[in-house]
Amino acid sequence: MTKIKTKYKFNSETLQYEKIKFSFKKFFLKLFQRSVVSFSFGAILMVLYIIIYESPEEKLLRAEVKFLQENLNKINQRLKVNDSLLNVIAKNDNYIYRTTFELDTIPTSVRNAGVGGSNRYKIYEGYNSTEIIKDVAKQLDEFELKLKIQDESYKILLAEMKKRGNIYKSLPVLQPIHVNELTRIGSFYGYRPHPILGVIQMHHGIDMVAPTGTPVYASGxxxxxxxxxxxTGYGNNIVINHGVNGLKSRYAHLHTINVKKGQKVKRGELIGTVGSTGLSTAPHLHYEILVNNSSVNPLRYMLVPNPSEYEQLINETQYPGKSFD
Ligand SMILES: [Zn+2]
Incomplete structure (x- = not known):
């Protein structure tokens, strides 16, 4: 056991060294004072160290933050470029595609409506990078919305194109007898003396002269x-309803008929052959176009492709599986 050292103090009045009485109170007070001093000194040193030197971990984090911010800025720039590209696409959509198909344009105010709610970006607040993150998030939201609108617009356009494609295919524009097989047009649409009845009568179609058995094709x-x-009258005859603009086509005086009532036919499909049945003097096809059940001049609708085009069209109808819709 160690002895507590006896301490002395010089008394200037008595001129003697006097024993100092040991006091726990004084001992702890001193201990406390010294501790405070050394702790403060240590703390100051530590703060100085932190200010002057960074820990390797801190250095890494700082570099990481810089890297993130720089790249976020770059991404933001790229988003801005893409956004202006999307604006060009939207402009073309409005003024080229939608206008072509007589669809209303989508106003820029709708396309650029943005995403509602100011609270939407609150979750990003409170950091040094708040502004840049908010900006990126906002741009992405707007970009997504614009893309969605564009996608919807294209869907409508595609449906419209399909509809118009079907209308186009339905128009009875093909000359029903192959250009190489047509001898001549015997009689045109209009008033003329009837070859059998001898009186002036309205001729509701055109007569296409060709030998008996010549193929007759659907015009649409x-x-x-x-x-x-x-x-009597039209003899063996077919009427095709084209389903657009009240259009029908009639093929009369046929020798044979290759289709049944209710059958769907494609333009260029073989439907019968030229004959001289009914009120007819010689083999020919009497061809009519009806609009809302009234005859019109078929030449108004008829397109006569050149022989090779005609051949190609006829060949295409030989493959019933070939369809794009
Ligand atoms: Zn006729």
């Missing part, structure tokens, strides 16, 4: 509405 897509086999 449609549904066979009438198949009639009679000894």
């Amino acid at each position: 897509d449609g549904v066979v509405e009438l198949v009639e086999k009679i000894r």
